[in-house]
Amino acid sequence: MNPLPILYYGVPSGCSFGSIVALEWLGQPYQLSRIEMPEEVTADEFRRINPVAETPALMDEQGRVLTESMAILNHIAARGVGRIGYAQGTPEFDRLNRTLAYLNTSFFNAFAPLWHALEHPSADDAALKRYGRDKVEKVHAQLEAMIGDGPWLLGEQRTVADAYFIGIARWSQYHDVVDRSAYPKLQRLFEALEADPAVKFAHAIEDKTPALSAGGFRGEIKLADTLPRLLQAA
Known part of the structure; x- marks a missing residue:
């Protein structure tokens, strides 16, 4: 084998x-x-x-x-x-790479203060959680503004960016932050992905x-x- x-x-x-x-x-x-x-x-x-x-x-x-x-x-x-991807050198690949980069840096890192507060409890937890909540709300607003009206992050075709998004976006529930209904495009995307086999x-x-x-x-x-x-x- x-x-x-x-x-x-x-x-x-x-x-x-x-x-x-x-x-x-x-x-x-x-x-x-x-x-x-x-x-x-x-x-x-x-x-x-x-x-x-x-x-x-x-x-x-x-x-x-x-x-x-x-x-x-x-x-x-x-x-x-x-x-689920595009050929390198195409405009579609560049858009996918840009979206992955944003998810891998800004979106992912916004949750870092919340993870730190969870894994390393201290007297500063309240301030750290407020800071983390503000960062998470900011990146949700930014991503909501970045994406179009298609069913997926890059439009009509789902890509690995959507897969990465759902793995991180679920953390807002884990940490009980962000009312995602305030971001209707992201909420629609989240629900569609959660229903995916x-x-x-x-x-x-x-x-x-x-x-x-x-x-x-x-x-x-x-x-x-x-x-x-x-x-x-x-």
Whole structure:
């Protein structure tokens, strides 16, 4: 049996959620490796996969490892040009890359104060949460202004940007911030994505409930069982 790509995804509520959705949309065979945070992701074993100790990471069929969500999503999109991505050098690719960059920087980082307050409780929590709430509201307003009236972030075609968006946007519920109904375009997009089979699949994978793949999911593999392939690639 030929090796399959392996996505290392972080739980709980990792941003790797979007990469699971994108792989489901791609429809090509892949495996998943569950990484518990913060314990397993910071252990020496996973640092052999990603020295930065962050998920997601993607091991390809040859045992090479790619890290960082934006790089992984562009890699997946390149395998699905015309369906969830665009050919590099086209205006559509530039728009997709710009949107991914915004999601990967401004949108993602707006939640950082809220995660810090949750993971490192202190007397300054109230101020940190107010700061985080303000940042999250700001990026929602900015993204609402950036997108058009189409059903997806880039218009009529869904892309890996939509997959990444839903993985981050759900954090507003996790932290109980932002009334998304104040941003009707984003609310419509959020509801459409939450109803998508690939998104439901990713939720089930994270929650360890029965997961029905509409794509190429070929099961989970333990981190330790993936390392021999990494050694072959070294």
